Amino acid sequence: MAFAPSPIPSRTQYVLEAVKHGILTGGLSPGQALVETELATRFGVSKTPVREALKTLAGTGLVVMSQYKGATVRTVDAAMAHEVYDVRLLLEPAALRRTLARRASLEPARAALIRADAAEDRAERSLANREFHRALYLPCGNPLLARMLDDVRDQAALVSTVAWAAEPSWEREAGEHREILRRALADDADGAATALHDHIASFVQRAFPEGDHA
Template sequence: MAFAPSPIPSRTQYVLEAIKHGILTGGLSPGQPLVETELAARFGVSKTPVREALKTLAGTGLVVMSQFKGVTVRTVDAAMAHEVYDVRLLLEPEALRRSLTRRASLEPAREALVKADEAADRAERSLANREFHRALYLPCGNPLLARMLDEVRDQAALVSTVAWAAVPSWEQEAGEHREILRLALAGDAEGAARALHDHIASFVQRAFPEGDHA
């Protein structure tokens, strides 16, 4: 008999989501130390759920654990940005192509675009943009491919948070999202995949032009 994995305790989940929200909205800056005792006091919990939350965040690439520096918010530089976006460029257009070949519903993607247009702040817009991209690759028919893209979602969001703080380019990206969806709704799998590739590539090149994307 197979046993399901134990769920993350509620206190750990609460701390995890709170720290992640702080990182992805810019409330916690790249390179900022994350001290267990301070976080435990802030959230009114013991150090144990904080420690477990930080371990999980290290696994998703949002924080870095060092023997000498302790735990810090991951720093975003050109090398890190291009590394994350390389994975997206390799996998995401193919996942979209497969989703369209399977005639998957595009309604979740359409709903995510509406949410992005109606977003009250940068954090809501970023979340809606993540939902849009996920709605395109999730129904690709290959759970492993979808999981691999899920694993870089948080790091991609961190890159965009840092990039938007320097160059607010969400209006251009919103237009590119609409064009990707238009091609997808028209059944043009190759055109939509090409537009998605160009969208991902242009963002990272615009935000981190000094990066070597060899």
């Protein structure tokens, strides 16, 4: 968009973050109804900030708005997971190559790995993992490319939340993250990009095999 979005009011932001946290930690399940009056009572606000928060979350792909059903947490199935991860497969390795070509600092990625290893719960670990990936693509030098990847971050996190609930696999993924960073720090752009591609592809295929419509 050509213009800067208006700041989100504090109450709306509060509700937005609380609902997002519930979705990304599994406290709010895929397909669960998000009733404005119930949420307003729960958070001690009027329905207006709740409605605005849900609209924003619908824009990020975490919530589905229906004229008949109202708002619900987005359901994750194989088709949705592969759609989101296909975007990541196309864009993230290319962004990482650009980051390495610019010799941008990878210290934020290293710090995110440390936070992930020290995480005490799934929500904290998920956030650190997202920060790791973002630290690889954000310094790519193309703000539009970075924003496109930012746009699918929440949906990718929702996919991970559902997958981890079925089969916790973060130790394997942590090892893959370390290998990606090791190659990146060694200035092995091809190796790092390939490792990142394989990491993204193997996760979605393992968690949501093609043809699976769970």
